[in-house]
Amino acid sequence: MEPTRYRFFNIILCWTLILEQTLSFVAKPRSVRLFQSLGTSSTADESSDVANTASHAASPHRRFIVMSPFVASLGVVVTNYSNNVAFAADGTLDRIVGQLKEASRMLDDVPDLIKAEKWDSVRAILIKPPLSDLWTSGGSKQLLNLYADAIGNELPDGDEMAALELREEAISHLRYLDMAVYNNVFNPIATEGQSGATKELIRSYYEDPIMEWKASKAAVEALIGLAAP
Numbered sequence: 001m002e003p004t005r006y007r008f009f010n011i012i013l014c015w016t017l018i019l020e021q022t023l024s025f026v027a028k029p030r031s032v033r034l035f036q037s038l039g040t041s042s043t044a045d046e047s048s049d050v051a052n053t054a055s056h057a058a059s060p061h062r063r064f065i066v067m068s069p070f071v072a073s074l075g076v077v078v079t080n081y082s083n084n085v086a087f088a089a090d091g092t093l094d095r096i097v098g099q100l101k102e103a104s105r106m107l108d109d110v111p112d113l114i115k116a117e118k119w120d121s122v123r124a125i126l127i128k129p130p131l132s133d134l135w136t137s138g139g140s141k142q143l144l145n146l147y148a149d150a151i152g153n154e155l156p157d158g159d160e161m162a163a164l165e166l167r168e169e170a171i172s173h174l175r176y177l178d179m180a181v182y183n184n185v186f187n188p189i190a191t192e193g194q195s196g197a198t199k200e201l202i203r204s205y206y207e208d209p210i211m212e213w214k215a216s217k218a219a220v221e222a223l224i225g226l227a228a229p
Contacts, residue, residue: 093150096143097227099130104220106131107213114181114209122181122209126174134220135174144170144223151226163226170219177212184209 106125113122125131133139144167152160187205 092146093154093227096147096150097224099133099143100147100220100224103131103134104217104224107217107220110177110213111210114213117184119181119185123178126178126181131174135171135178147223155227159226163223166219166223166226170216170223173212173215173219177209177216180204180208180212 106128109125110122113119113125127136129139130143133143144163148160148163148167151158151163184205189202189205
């Protein structure tokens with residue numbers, strides 16, 4: 001059994017024992033709990049009644065009924081964990097890393113196109129897979145979520161949370177890049193000049209595209225870096 005799965009089952013076993021002891025105590029009538037906690041004496045008849053009640057509350061049949069929902073839930077957790085391990089072991093991580101590297105290479109063509117103000121060409125790159133799979137509504141949720149799962153399941157010290165955070169960064173910056181490029185298709189400054197335009201407006205049209213490209217490139221490279229040995 002792999003070390004990760006061994007630790008997982010040890011944790012589940014510990015929680016099972018703790019929960020069983022807790023439920024066994026809570027299931028007893030209040031009189032029994034007070035009797036055990038305070039250590040007070042009682043009459044022979046009362047002691048007999050308490051003992052009989054405690055025996056009934058802690059009977060194997062009763063404990064089985066109380067524990068059954070937990071055992072059923074535990075079975076689902078273990079099954080899902082095993083399925084995730086098997087899923088990650090099929091080469092998912094390597095496959096997605098290859099797609100991320102290809103997406104990063106596609107971004108390398110963007111700066112020259114921005115400089116030449118070929119906005120439609122930039123957008124054509126952004127909507128082409130595998131780059132489009134990182135930020136479009138259909139592709140990003142599937143590819144980058146699978147990548148985060150593979151990071152957590154396949155790597156011994158995989159940081160799944162970091163992958164999810166970088167996923168949000170990549171989606172956000174690639175969308176802003178597409179928006180900034182689209183805005184420049186209708187850039188009024190290019191035809192009417194900068195007269196009357198605010199500095200913020202000028203910056204938005206001329207600086208945002210390259211800034212968002214840099215942020216997008218950095219996010220994709222950081223995602224790739226999570227799978228580095």
